[in-house]
Amino acid sequence: MxxxxxxxxxTLETLKGDIPDVIISDLEKELLNIKVSKKELDKIIDExxxxxxxxxxxxxxxxxxxxxxxxxxxSTQMTMxxxxxxGVAELNVTLGLPRIIEIVDARKIPSTPTMTxxxxxxxxxxxxxxxEVAKIIETVTTGDVIxxxxxxxxxxxxxxxxxxxxxxxxxxxxxxxxxxxxxxxVEITWDEDRVHLNPKTEAPSLKEMRRLSNKAKEIYLRGIKxxxxxxxxKEGDEYIxxxxxxxxxxxxxxxxxxxxxTKTNDILEIEKVLGIEAARNAIINETLxxxxxxxxxxxxxxxxxxxxxxxxxxxxxxxxxxGVSREKASVLARAAFEITVDHLLKAGLKGxxxxxxxxxxxxxxxxxxxxxxxxxxITMKRNGYK
Numbered sequence: 001m002x003x004x005x006x007x008x009x010x011t012l013e014t015l016k017g018d019i020p021d022v023i024i025s026d027l028e029k030e031l032l033n034i035k036v037s038k039k040e041l042d043k044i045i046d047e048x049x050x051x052x053x054x055x056x057x058x059x060x061x062x063x064x065x066x067x068x069x070x071x072x073x074x075s076t077q078m079t080m081x082x083x084x085x086x087g088v089a090e091l092n093v094t095l096g097l098p099r100i101i102e103i104v105d106a107r108k109i110p111s112t113p114t115m116t117x118x119x120x121x122x123x124x125x126x127x128x129x130x131x132e133v134a135k136i137i138e139t140v141t142t143g144d145v146i147x148x149x150x151x152x153x154x155x156x157x158x159x160x161x162x163x164x165x166x167x168x169x170x171x172x173x174x175x176x177x178x179x180x181x182x183x184x185x186v187e188i189t190w191d192e193d194r195v196h197l198n199p200k201t202e203a204p205s206l207k208e209m210r211r212l213s214n215k216a217k218e219i220y221l222r223g224i225k226x227x228x229x230x231x232x233x234k235e236g237d238e239y240i241x242x243x244x245x246x247x248x249x250x251x252x253x254x255x256x257x258x259x260x261x262t263k264t265n266d267i268l269e270i271e272k273v274l275g276i277e278a279a280r281n282a283i284i285n286e287t288l289x290x291x292x293x294x295x296x297x298x299x300x301x302x303x304x305x306x307x308x309x310x311x312x313x314x315x316x317x318x319x320x321x322x323g324v325s326r327e328k329a330s331v332l333a334r335a336a337f338e339i340t341v342d343h344l345l346k347a348g349l350k351g352x353x354x355x356x357x358x359x360x361x362x363x364x365x366x367x368x369x370x371x372x373x374x375x376x377x378i379t380m381k382r383n384g385y386k
Contacts, residue, residue, distance in 0.1 A: 002035040011041060019052045060375040062359060064309075067302040071287075074296040075100055091231055091244050093265070099290045103283060106310065106318040108268060113246035115227075115264045123256035124238035131232065133256045134241050136223070138230040140170050142177055143217035151209050158197040158213050172221055180219050184212065224250045249273045271316050279316050283307040330354060332361035 003011075008031050012024050027048065031041070057063060078097040093112045094102065102110055117137070123129040147163040162174060178190050187198040199212060229244040246264045251257055252273070264270060265286060271279035284300065284307045291298050309324055310317050317323035321338040328334050331354050335343040356362055362369045 001037060003038060003041060005032055007038075008032065008036070008041065011045070015045065015049075019049065023048065023052065060372050062371045063305060065359065067305045070298050070302040071100075071306065074291060074294075074298060077296065078294050091229065091242055095290055095293055100287065103267065103286055103290075104306070104310075104319045106268065106316045106323065110246075110266055112244070113226075113264065113266045113269075115241075115243040115246050115248065115251060115262065117241040117243065117251060118258040118261035119239060119241070119256050120258050121238075124240075124258075127234075127239060129256065130239035130241070133254060134230045134232050135171055136254055137227055137241065137243060137251060138170075139223035139225060139227050139245070140172060140221045141217065142181065142219040142221060145170065145172050145177065145221070146217060149213050149217070151206070151213060153206065153209075156199060156204055156209070158199075158209060158216065160195040160197070160216060162193045162195065164193055170222075176221060180221055181216060184215060184219070186212065227251075268316055276311050276314050276316070280307045280311040283310060283316075328358075330356075330358050330361050332356075332364050333358055336360045336364060 009028065012028055012031075015024055027044075031044075036044070075097055078100065091114065093099075093114050094110065098111070117133075118124070119130055119133060123133060142160070145163055145167045146160050147166075148161040150159040150161065151157075152159065160177075162177065167173070167177075174190060174192070174195070178188055178195060181188055181195065181197070184197065186200060189196045189198070197212065197216060199209065204212075224247045226247040227243045227245040231242045232239055233242065234240075246266045246269060248262070248264045248266070248269050249272075251262060252259045263282075267279055267282045267286065270282045284303050287303050287306070288298075288300060306319070310319060313327075317327070319325070325334060325337045331343060331347040331352050335347075354361060356365065356367060357370060359369050359371065368374045
């Protein structure tokens with residue numbers, strides 16, 4: 001006989017304190033959608049309890065070593081290539097082993113910074129409105145709207161021939177181009193599709209004129225600095241914007257952008273804009289996504305431990321001699337990793353004490369490691385002796 005929803009809820013309430021609330025709520029959602037008898041429910045609960053207890057870390061387990069193995073072993077099977085991003089052929093993103101190295105090294109700038117920009121419903125379903133947001137985001141320079149550059153040595157003049165179709169597509173006017181070229185401090189004359197630059201120096205050399213021509217092509221006209229390219233794609237019934245280059249702070253200010261879902265792959269930028277907890281989550285999600293893309297399965301708890309170690313003191317630190325390893329309390333553990341003499345010399349000058357509490361330092365001095373079975377001291381009591 002199938003149990004009622006109230007009986008299922010009452011039975012599940014008795015589990016509180018034995019297993020986490022999140023597991024109980026997930027179980028409740030699943031069970032309320034199916035018919036289940038008392039006997040079947042007891043079987044399900046026993047199996048969940050058994051699996052949960054099996055997953056709990058035993059006291060004294062070397063979780064750091066297990067996390068390192070769990071992450072290190074699949075990393076050896078990763079490829080080294082750069083793949084197309086999320087099926088967007090126009091954009092590339094670093095994946096595989098180079099991306100994992102970037103994450104654990106806490107690189108200041110990723111090799112291919114990208115953003116995935118989601119839009120609020122009103123904009124996400126309207127192609128024209130989504131296009132407007134994409135236009136605001138993409139950086140446009142004068143080089144993008146120039147068809148051809150001509151250098152006239154006789155009149156000492158540079159002529160920029162504007163591409164009217166491209167200007168119309170990007171929403172740029174000739175007046176805007178002329179206004180921005182004013183920062184070059186040269187004489188400017190213009191007609192409908194030509195802008196003439198006259199250097200103020202007398203008889204400038206060809207090298208100077210070429211330098212000026214290149215500078216003119218790099219003048220910023222519009223958009224968010226740092227975002228080189230923008231690709232808009234329809235996924236399902238909504239438009240999503242992908243970018244090459246990242247500037248999360250500026251993008252979140254744009255009307256129409258969904259600030260709750262928009263993300264970047266630049267972890268240090270996330271730390272700066274959204275805080276350390278967001279950076280911790282980004283480390284976990286980015287690592288998981290990279291492993292999933294390669295078809296590798298690693299338990300999320302190992303990645304959570306790595307992310308915790310990298311962010312524990314409120315800033316994102318690399319796992320290496322400039323970050324986590326440098327901050328270890330043990331002198332021998334720091335010395336065993338890299339730059340041995342320096343660590344030992346500094347520790348000697350400061351008079352640091354080695355507690356021999358970790359794995360590395362006990363292996364070095366030949367003592368049993370105080371972890372796992374090594375945590376337990378056994379004393380024997382023979383007859384007649386105390």
